[in-house]
Amino acid sequence: MAVTTFVLSALFVPIASAQPGAPIADPLPTPGTSGIGLELTEVAQLPESRPVPPPTDARLRRHNRINHLGEVPDGSGRLFVPDMNGKLYLLDNGVQHAYLDLGAAVGPDFHTHRGLGSGFGFAAFHPNFKRNGKFYTVHTETGAALTTKKPDLPSPADMQVHGVITEWTASDPRADVFSGTRREILRVGYATFIHGFQEIGFNPTARWWNEDHGLLYIASGDGGIGVSSTVPQDLGLPQGKILRIDPAGRNGVNGQYSIPRSNPFLSRAGALGEIYAYGMRDPYRFSWDAGGSHRMFLGHIGEKAVDSVYEVRKGANLGWSEREGIWEFRRGDPSCGVFPLPADDAKYGYTYPVAAFDHNRLASSRPCADSGNALMGGFVYRGSKIPSLRGKYIYGEGVKGLIYYAEEREMRLGRPMAATREMMVYAYGRLTTLKALVNDPNRVDLRFGQDAAGELYVLAKANGKIWKVTGARTFASCRAGHDFVAGATSARWWEPVTPALWQFPGREVVLAQPGIARPGPRRPFEYAVLKKGPAFGSVQFDASVRLDTPVSEFNRDVIIVFGHRSDSEFYYAHLSSDNKIYPHNGIFVVNHADRLRLDHQWDAARSVGAPPAVSDTAWHRVRVKHCSGTGEIAVYVDGSPYPLMTAVDKTFSSGRVGFGSFDNIGRLRDLRVRGTGVDR
Known part of the structure; x- marks a missing residue:
């Protein structure tokens, strides 16, 4: 089966020069201001919650850990919001309530207190939920699960945590509180408490006649070990990949799903048929553009230098851990930096980003210390309420709470990366920042959401609030006078x-x-x-x-x-x-x-x-x-x-x-x- 790859023919981005063998000091310019401000209107604040037992990592001690917002695909207008500490909430015309307590249902093996991705990671409703009542969740398990339950796909012998995907079937899809059955779809082990299963989701642009319809995409991180191994490049392993399965089938390794016949590596010896694309560190969020050619975009969190947005196509190799963004990554290098591409780069066929930003590390920082940056993938705006945003891929940097955009028309494989520009934030009629809105100078923990109409939402773990993007304005747009x-x-x-x-x-x-x-x-x-x-x-x-x-x-x-x-x-x-x-x-x-x-x-x-x-x-x-x-x-x-x-x-x-x-x-x-x- 043919595999489509894309080669970066030229790097049309301004990068700092580097001496041979030396890392690039400042890979990308800081995103410039756009002069566009998003108007945010608060719609909810979800209840406080805490990991159990209390974590030692202060980054887990937030108001709560809400990490996504979507709309239940049944025409009801209900919005769903998972809290990584265990509960799935519904917002129904402004009224909020817990729909499912996943943590309680899983029991003592449910793991929330160590690792930024631990707990109830994500929820995805089946496109036919209105009829079949099915939705899917990701969570992490430790404890007895590590010895009593066996992963379905190859996993490290010394794994620290399991990532689990579960199918839930509601007896009454219209009910306000879940009642029904569940079954485990897939279980994978990870070497550390970070970079496990991330987003799962269905392609919302796929119709019944498309190959994608009803297929579940699964973003699987590298387990935190790609920085020192080739795991993300190994097609025999599920870590560091995007997987695609059919949850309605039964011919998978555990009889709980099937592998789509159109998957790119199904016929390759030694490769997992579940793999759709590979070469990833922390593939945190993906989405499909509701307009244009319905391209799939992935927000990918880098190691120490660059975070990137990729267009993901079937069979693509995003390069980690040989590449970080559009540069070479050298495992074991004490600088933890990035380097110019080798002269023979074209032969590898890596897929390179369509947008990116770098970490702007302080000169005083230790070379391999955490840079405190994390790209939050978002959505191409195709809603009808804010015409000035149409065609903009809106994403951000989660820790500082910075909102960015790139023009979708400029985000093209094999071409120069699209320019990234920063957006301003207006709330309650005044210019502000997300740090000010959450009243936390250190961490906003920004996330994005979208409803069925394509309108956007902004979420923050720091105070558990959700804002809807209700408008956009141009900075300094007053009429000067005559x-x-x-x-x-x-x-x-x-x-x-x-x-x-x-x-x-x-x-x-x-x-x-x-x-x-x-x-x-x-x-x-x-x-x-x-x-x-x-x-x-x-x-x-x-x-x-x-x-x-x-x-x-x-x-x-x-x-x-x-x-x-x-x-x-x-x-x-x-x-x-x-x-x-x-x-x-x-x-x-x-x-x-x-x-x-x-x-x-x-x-x-x-x-x-x-x-x-x-x-x-x-x-x-x-x-x-x-x-x-x-x-x-x-x-x-x-x-x-x-x-x-x-x-x-x-x-x-x-x-x-x-x-x-x-x-x-x-x-x-x-x-x-x-x-x-x-x-x-």
């Missing part, structure tokens, strides 16, 4: 701090000599304020700027001033060739004190901000948008629809605009200012 100033390049329209340093040769405003520090608060050394027209409340500043200081100098900058009320009261956008120290390449306010950094992009722990705005001596188009009502500030460069920098501050609601630098030289032309004129 007062307009353009072409003001004459000296009479400008008020410099030091007039002798400036030239006005016609079409340009030129800071010809660098300024020097002045008494008072730390602020730009030299700038000129535009006197033509009014002071502005909300304002949009457009111009082309050029940095004339040679690129050989490190700390080159020009600034755009706005909200200027006096020499010690104003905002400025610092456009720099450097983004690695606090005063560079950001949005700042001066309010009778040293400049204070405001932008969301500054990462103090890593001492890095937004990508450098001006790194050469060419002209660059710059737009600064300030919405006085909301305090939202956005800076755009070179016509990009995505803001380079964003901030929110209400210190000054109006003022004048200007141009300057700290201690460099530069110039401005093509000035256009539109806003709401105000009398101060």
